[in-house]
Amino acid sequence: xxxxxxxxxxxxxxxxxxxxxxxxxxxxxxxxxxxxxxxxxxxxxxxxxxxxxxxxxxxxxxxxxxxxxxxxxxxxxxxxxxxxxxxxxxxxxxxxxxxxxxxxxxxxxxxxxxxxxxxxxxxxxxxxxxxxxxxxxxxxxxxxxxxxxxxxxxxxxxxxxxxx
Amino acid sequence: xxxxxxxxxxxxxxxxxxxxxxxxxxxxxxxxxxxxxxxxxxxxxxxxxxxxxxxxxxxxxxxxxxxxxxxxxxxxxxxxxxxxxxxxxxxxxxxxxxxxxxxxxxxxxxxxxxxxxxxxxxxxxxxxxxxxxxxxxxxxxxxxxxxxxxxxxxxxxxxxxxxxxxxxxxxxxxxxxxxxxxxxxxxxxxxxxxxxxxxxxxxxxxxxxxxxxxxxxxxxxxxxxxxxxxxxxxxxxxxxxxxxxxxxxxxxxxxxxx
Ligand SMILES: [Zn+2]
Numbered sequence: 001x002x003x004x005x006x007x008x009x010x011x012x013x014x015x016x017x018x019x020x021x022x023x024x025x026x027x028x029x030x031x032x033x034x035x036x037x038x039x040x041x042x043x044x045x046x047x048x049x050x051x052x053x054x055x056x057x058x059x060x061x062x063x064x065x066x067x068x069x070x071x072x073x074x075x076x077x078x079x080x081x082x083x084x085x086x087x088x089x090x091x092x093x094x095x096x097x098x099x100x101x102x103x104x105x106x107x108x109x110x111x112x113x114x115x116x117x118x119x120x121x122x123x124x125x126x127x128x129x130x131x132x133x134x135x136x137x138x139x140x141x142x143x144x145x146x147x148x149x150x151x152x153x154x155x156x157x158x159x160x161x162x163x164x
Numbered sequence: 165x166x167x168x169x170x171x172x173x174x175x176x177x178x179x180x181x182x183x184x185x186x187x188x189x190x191x192x193x194x195x196x197x198x199x200x201x202x203x204x205x206x207x208x209x210x211x212x213x214x215x216x217x218x219x220x221x222x223x224x225x226x227x228x229x230x231x232x233x234x235x236x237x238x239x240x241x242x243x244x245x246x247x248x249x250x251x252x253x254x255x256x257x258x259x260x261x262x263x264x265x266x267x268x269x270x271x272x273x274x275x276x277x278x279x280x281x282x283x284x285x286x287x288x289x290x291x292x293x294x295x296x297x298x299x300x301x302x303x304x305x306x307x308x309x310x311x312x313x314x315x316x317x318x319x320x321x322x323x324x325x326x327x328x329x330x331x332x333x334x335x336x337x338x339x340x341x342x343x344x345x346x347x348x349x350x351x352x353x354x355x356x357x358x359x360x361x362x363x364x365x366x367x368x369x370x371x372x373x374x375x376x377x378x379x380x381x382x383x384x385x386x387x388x389x390x391x392x393x394x395x396x397x398x399x400x401x402x403x404x405x406x407x408x409x410x411x412x413x414x415x416x417x418x419x420x421x422x
Contacts, residue, residue: 088296
């Protein structure tokens with residue numbers, strides 16, 4: 001069977017890469033999270049722009065590798081992955097779909113804006129029973145992007161994806 | 165010449181973060197409770213992450229200045245000796261007890277917040293980009309450590325006594341925070357006048373004193389002997405020991421990867 005040689009577009013690449021998931025929260029993709037900032041074509045080369053969530057996030061290198069692997073698996077070689085720090089990543093870029101996926105996974109999604117959050121006064125909705133009667137256990141969770149809360153109604157602990 | 169200043173300034177920031185991160189990571193597995201263990205190691209991770217971004221830029225500068233030097237973030241972190249390090253001395257000091265460790269984070273994070281708060285306006289894009297990213301992280305460290313300083317200072321007699329002792333031990337090391345070295349001026353900040361560092365210092369003093377007062381702690385007498393020199397490579401006895409452990413693998417097995 002012969003497949004017509006169709007020129008690969010920026011849109012194809014974007015679609016391909018939006019399947020790459022976050023290694024620590026595999027229910028959401030790097031596009032959902034806003035880590036995949038842009039795909040462009042410059043002088044015949046695809047430029048993929050990624051941004052790290054936190055400076056020290058160990059998933060960052062892993063994500064870059066997954067992106068490279070995804071492109072190579074699709075027989076794409078003419079690309080360049082660029083890490084861009086500014087504008088700094090913020091949870092404000094998270095899509096609504098991403099927030100819904102996090103909630104289904106048992107992680108309370110960020111509420112409100114990154115600029116004004118005071119974690120100590122926050123009572124994010126419990127992702128298990130939807131109660132608002134929740135309390136901060138610790139400001140740092142199992143990864144840099146999360147804090148640990150517990151629910152006073154269903155008594156379950158849960159992670160909250162911090163506004164950042 | 166200007167590039168050399170930028171290089172040294174970048175190292176001063178990066179070294180302060182790396183050494184702080186390395187020191188705090190000693191808490192891993194030893195925190196008072198699991199949640200705090202995780203918190204302090206997360207802070208260590210942020211510091212090391214910021215250091216990496218800065219070293220990557222420093223390596224770029226070095227390779228431009230001395231073509232063929234093949235500098236990378238790793239060679240800069242692992243193959244320099246103590247006298248080449250420009251970190252603030254406070255970052256290399258031993259952790260001590262929990263109170264001393266959170267107070268150290270408190271002082272350093274407040275310094276970083278002042279510094280990065282100005283650096284986001286730097287004409288050097290690599291530095292302003294890192295500053296923008298780091299500012300969000302250190303603001304979080306400021307909040308977290310301020311909480312602990314208040315809680316322990318305004319706590320039991322035992323916790324207050326220990327915090328006061330930690331304050332007296334650490335305070336002399338805060339003097340060098342806002343005493344600029346030659347390399348901190350040229351080209352890094354735009355329109356930095358005579359009072360530039362004075363203003364930063366005043367901002368730092370105001371924020372820090374407010375929390376210390378809330379924590380019912382007393383600032384040491386003003387005639388206390390103040391330490392300095394970290395920014396030009398003068399260090400306490402503690403840095404060499406820290407580096408011996410941190411650099412061992414790369415020195416014994418050059419280029420080794422996990
Ligand atoms: Zn609940």
